[in-house]
Amino acid sequence: MPQLQFHGIDAHAIQHCSTQLVDDLCQAMDTTPDNFLLEVIQSTQILSGEVVTPFPFVDVRWFERGQSVRDQSAAVIAKHLNMAGYNPVEIIFTALEPHAYYENATHFGE
Numbered sequence: 001m002p003q004l005q006f007h008g009i010d011a012h013a014i015q016h017c018s019t020q021l022v023d024d025l026c027q028a029m030d031t032t033p034d035n036f037l038l039e040v041i042q043s044t045q046i047l048s049g050e051v052v053t054p055f056p057f058v059d060v061r062w063f064e065r066g067q068s069v070r071d072q073s074a075a076v077i078a079k080h081l082n083m084a085g086y087n088p089v090e091i092i093f094t095a096l097e098p099h100a101y102y103e104n105a106t107h108f109g110e
Contacts, residue, residue, distance in 0.1 A: 001101075002029060002062040003037040004077070008054030011040040013084040021080045028072040029065060056081065057090035063108075064095040 002025070006014055014021075022033050045054045058077055065073075074091045081089045099109025 001035050001037070002031070002060055003039065005059040005061070006038070006040045007043055007059070008045065008056040009040060009081065009086055013086070014038055014040050017080045017084055021076065024076045024080070025073060028076050029069055055090070056086040057092065059092045059094060061094045061096055063098060
């Protein structure tokens with residue numbers, strides 16, 4: 001389970017690059033495509049009382065894999081979004097705690 005939530009990014013852009021993005025992330029994270037969830041969050045961003053063009057960012061929720069994998073994964077995500085016309089893009093990694101993550105009432109932690 002890595003879950004990628006895209007903000008300020010068009011759903012069609014993610015749909016277009018999704019297969020190759022996930023394939024590349026599988027290599028970086030050493031996992032399989034069925035573990036990924038890609039979600040495009042439609043939101044309105046406001047600055048100084050005005051609706052503004054949303055700033056593109058990605059929130060990656062995952063079980064921690066270390067700095068090297070995080071760096072590789074960020075590079076993969078940035079590459080695909082840059083190719084889709086989003087530059088710059090911010091990427092935020094949120095580490096999930098296995099003992100606080102449940103599937104069918106069973107947690108993943110020890």
